[in-house]
Each structure stands twice: as C-alpha cells, then as structure tokens.
Amino acid sequence: MSKVSCEIIRDMLPLYYDSVCSDESKRMVEEHLAKCNNCKMELEKIQDEIHIPEKNIIENKKSSNAIKNISISWNRLRLKSLIKGGIISALLITSIILGYVGLFKWEMNSVATDVAEISEISEMEDGKIVYYLEINDGYRLDRIKTHVDNEGNLYITPLRPIIKKEAQPPYAFEKGYDFIDIKELELISGKKIKTVYFGTKKDKILIWEYGMELPKASEEVEKYLEFRGL
Template sequence: MSKISCEVIKDMLPLYYDNVCSDDSKRMVEEHLSYCDNCKIELEKIQNEVHIPEKKIIENRNDGNVIKNISTAWKRVRLKAFIKGGLISGLLMSIIILGYVGLFKWEITSVATDVVEIRDISQMEDGKIVYYAEINDGYSLNRIKYDMDKEGNFYITPLRPIVKKEAEPPYALEKGYDFIDIKEQEEYRGIEVQTVYYGTPKDKVLIWEKGMELPKTSEEAEKSLGI
C-alpha cells in the first residue's frame, strides 16, 4: 500500500474518531498513526475539543441546577414571608376591629342607677307593668337586657359600650315609657316573677314587687307606647 499523505489522514480523522468510516479507511488511518506523530497530535486535538465542551455542558448543567435550587429556595422563603405577613396583618386587623367593636359597639357597661330616674309606675288592665325611665347623664343608651334569676327577680338592665356617645333627639331608650309583661315572662321562663328591678343585681331600683298595688296606666302612657 502506498504511503498516504498527512493531509488526507487529517481530513479522515473526524470520521475515524466518530467511527463512521469504513473498515479499510480505519485500518489505513491506524497504520498511518503508527508512525506519524503529527497526525497523532491532530487526533488528540479532536478528542480534546470534543471532551471539553462535554465537560462544560455538565458543569453548566450543574451550575444551572444550583441556580434553580437557589431560585426555588428563594421563592419558598418569599412565599413563607408573604403568608406570615398576611397572617400578621390579618391578626392585627382582627385586633383593631375587635378593639373598635369592644370600645364603641359592644354593649357591656351597665348604666349606674344614680343617673336613672324611674317614675309614673302603673299597671294596665291586662297586667302589664308600665313605667317611665329617664337616664339623665346626657349619654345615649344602646340596648336594654332582660334577665331573671331563680328566685324570680326580674332585671331590666340598660347597657352601653365602653366609649359613650352623647344623646341626641329624638330620644329612644334614654327617656320614655316602657313596660314589662309579667304573664308573658312567667310563661316564657317557667318561673313566677316576684320583683321587677331596673339595673343589675348589685345596683338596682325597684319598679314592682308581687302584691304591690299600682294605679291604672294613663292614656298618655298608653298612647306613648302605642298600645
């Protein structure tokens, strides 16, 4: 076989390295490489050029995974921070709302009887006890609670929030006629009413007690009550 030039071999080296040349060509290249150092060097260059990019690809892939993991961890931290911030904000908002309701809307403070005047106590023909109540401290009244203990003491308790509001006409619960239906309360609660108080068990004004004789309700009071 005639000697093949290095130029021909160099052209065939990529095919030889990729193992896509014929068996005869492969033998020819290997025979030439057995004595030609220059072509061996060229083959090594081809090998290095291929291996380096593969190595770079693996390194880049690893770097990309690291960056991806960092990004994922960062997103998790941001999500946790967002959820935590939302929970804290919601808690603070709840506290503010509850504080507002507790101070301005929640009727938990009873009105002291020293600013309450009860007069014109009377009784209607059907047994209802009528009375005129006036709270004269200048503040509005939000609600009246009705309750009775096991001994038959019935309490009419005026309630306000902690932060009071000045009373303005037309007055509703602050002053005017009201009534208590004794029979209805006894049927509803299953206990015989013995006394009726305006206030609380510790601070009260007697309106009526069993056996008390009361005058007949006036037309003015009945008209005011719309009865």
C-alpha cells in the same frame, strides 16, 4: 501499503474519532498515528475540542439545576411570605374590627343606678307595668337586657359599649316610657316573677314586687305607648 500523507489522515481523523470509517481506513490511520506525532497531536486536539463542550454542557446543566433549585426555593419562600403576610393582615384587620366592635358596639358595661331616675310607675289596662326612665349622665342608651334568676327576680339591666355616645334626640332608652310584661316574661322564662329590679344584683332599684298595688296608667301614657306600638 504506500505512505499516506498527513493531509489525508487529518481529513479522516474526525471519521476515525467517531468510528464511522471502514476497518481498512481505521488500520491506515492507526498505522500513521503510530509514526506521526503531528497527526497524533491533531487527534488529541479533536478530542479536547469535543470533550470541552461536553464538560461545559455538564457544568451548565449543573448551574441550570442550581438556578432552578434557587428559583423553586425562592418561589416557595415568597409563597410562604405571602401566606404569612395574608394571615397577619387578616389577623390585624380582625383585631381592628373586633377592637372597634368591642369599644363602640359591644354593649357590655352596665349603667350605674346613681345616674338613673325611675318615676311614674303604674299599671296599664292589660296588666303591663309601665315606668318613666331618665338616664341623666348625658350619654345614649341603646340596649336594655332582661334576666330572671332562679329566685324569680327580674333584672332590667341597661348596657352600653366602652366608648359612649352623647344622648341626642330622638332618644332611645335613656329618656322615655317603657313597660314590663310580667305574664309574657313568665312564659318565656318558665319562672314565677316575684320582683322587678332596674340594674344588676349588686346595684339595683326596686320597680315592683308581687302584691304591690300600682296606680292605673294615665290615658296619655296608654295612648303614647299605643302610638309607639309598645
């Protein structure tokens, strides 16, 4: 076989490296490379040029995966932070609402009887007991709770929130007439009512007890309660 020039061999090296040349061409290149260091170095150069990008691709893929993992971790942390922040905000808002309700709306504190004056206790034509209540500490009263214990004692307990409001017309329960329907309360509680107290078990004013004779309510009081729909 005649000697092949280096230029031809170098043109064939990419085909040889990719194994796409014929067997005869492959033998020719290998015979030439066995004797020519320059072409052998050219083949090594081709190998290096191809391997380096492959290495870079692998490194880039690793870097990409690392960045992707960091992004996923970051998103998870951000989601957790958002959820945690949402929970904390919801708890804070709930605490504020509950605090506001507890301080201003939740009527849980009973009013001491030393600031209450009960007068004009009388009996209406339908048997209801009517009385005039005045709370003289200057604060509003919006709720009166009734409770019958096992001994048949009915407690009419005035309740207020922790933060009190000043009493201003039109008055609620802090000043005016109110009534007690003994028969209706006995039906509701299923107990025979023997006494009626204003206040609590520890702080109370007697309004009525079984057998007590009360004066008849005045016509003005009857009309007033009828006008109010009581």
